[in-house]
Amino acid sequence: xxxxxxxxxxxxxxxxxxxxxxxxxxxxxxxxxxxxxxxxxxxxxxxxxxxxxxxxxxxxxxxxxxxxxxxxxxxxxxxxxxxxxxxxxxxxxxxxxxxxxxxxxxxxxxxxxxxxxxxxxxxxxxxxxxxxxxxxxxxxxxxxxxxxxxxxxxxxxxxxxxxxxxxxxxxxxxxxxxxxxxxxxxxxxxxxxxxxxxxxxxxxxxxxxxxxxxxxxxxxxxxxxxxxxxxxxxx
Numbered sequence: 393x394x395x396x397x398x399x400x401x402x403x404x405x406x407x408x409x410x411x412x413x414x415x416x417x418x419x420x421x422x423x424x425x426x427x428x429x430x431x432x433x434x435x436x437x438x439x440x441x442x443x444x445x446x447x448x449x450x451x452x453x454x455x456x457x458x459x460x461x462x463x464x465x466x467x468x469x470x471x472x473x474x475x476x477x478x479x480x481x482x483x484x485x486x487x488x489x490x491x492x493x494x495x496x497x498x499x500x501x502x503x504x505x506x507x508x509x510x511x512x513x514x515x516x517x518x519x520x521x522x523x524x525x526x527x528x529x530x531x532x533x534x535x536x537x538x539x540x541x542x543x544x545x546x547x548x549x550x551x552x553x554x555x556x557x558x559x560x561x562x563x564x565x566x567x568x569x570x571x572x573x574x575x576x577x578x579x580x581x582x583x584x585x586x587x588x589x590x591x592x593x594x595x596x597x598x599x600x601x602x603x604x605x606x607x608x609x610x611x612x613x614x615x616x617x618x619x620x621x622x623x624x625x626x627x
Contacts (some may be wrong), residue, residue: 455542474500486530492523514554521546588614 474496483494499516514612524543528536588610 433610444483455538455545470503471500472504486527488523488527488530492520492527495523510553514550515554517550517553518547519550521548523548585614588617 424490478493478496481489484490484493495516499513499520502512502516521543524539524546526543528539528543531539592607592610592614596604596611
């Protein structure tokens with residue numbers, strides 16, 4: 393019959409084995425958790441890397457499209473390109489990205505209009521370019537350079553559109569001035585009135601008082617041109 397000492401030793405041995413087994417099981421469980429965490433982290437990193445790669449490709453594709461002759465771009469293609477860029481931004485948590493996404497929607501609406509002015513397009517595109525450059529500062533390494541390049545391109549295009557319209561308007565104004573320098577009886581009234589109307593629309597909304605004064609004078613000139621008994625001295 394086993395002595396009390398033997399029974400006690402056996403009991404203690406059993407407890408030690410149980411503790412060791414528990415520790416081993418905990419170690420295995422901890423190792424499994426660490427492995428799963430590592431795998432999840434790896435998958436997340438791979439997913440982020442894939443997203444960045446796709447985003448970079450889309451941005452570079454848009455940037456390449458903007459390097460060509462914009463006048464040859466099909467309107468539907470332009471709208472689809474804006475949609476692609478918008479989809480990259482709409483889920484971002486950055487306030488600047490959300491604002492840029494909203495600006496892209498405004499650009500779409502403007503492009504869908506029949507004849508948006510060069511200044512309207514130019515000012516909006518410059519603003520979008522500046523926002524893109526700002527977003528690039530906080531972007532991931534793979535997206536930073538493509539976004540900066542795209543922002544610079546948009547800014548340059550916007551300014552070019554505004555300058556082109558300014559140049560066109562100056563040419564039109566020179567044409568109007570040359571027309572009005574002619575002898576009154578040689579002035580083609582209908583064409584001149586049309587030009588005066590266009591310039592009046594541009595100037596009378598200005599906050600500059602001198603431009604408003606020119607608009608008022610153009611309106612008076614229009615009335616003189618339309619009058620059947622206008623005299624050269626009046627003109």
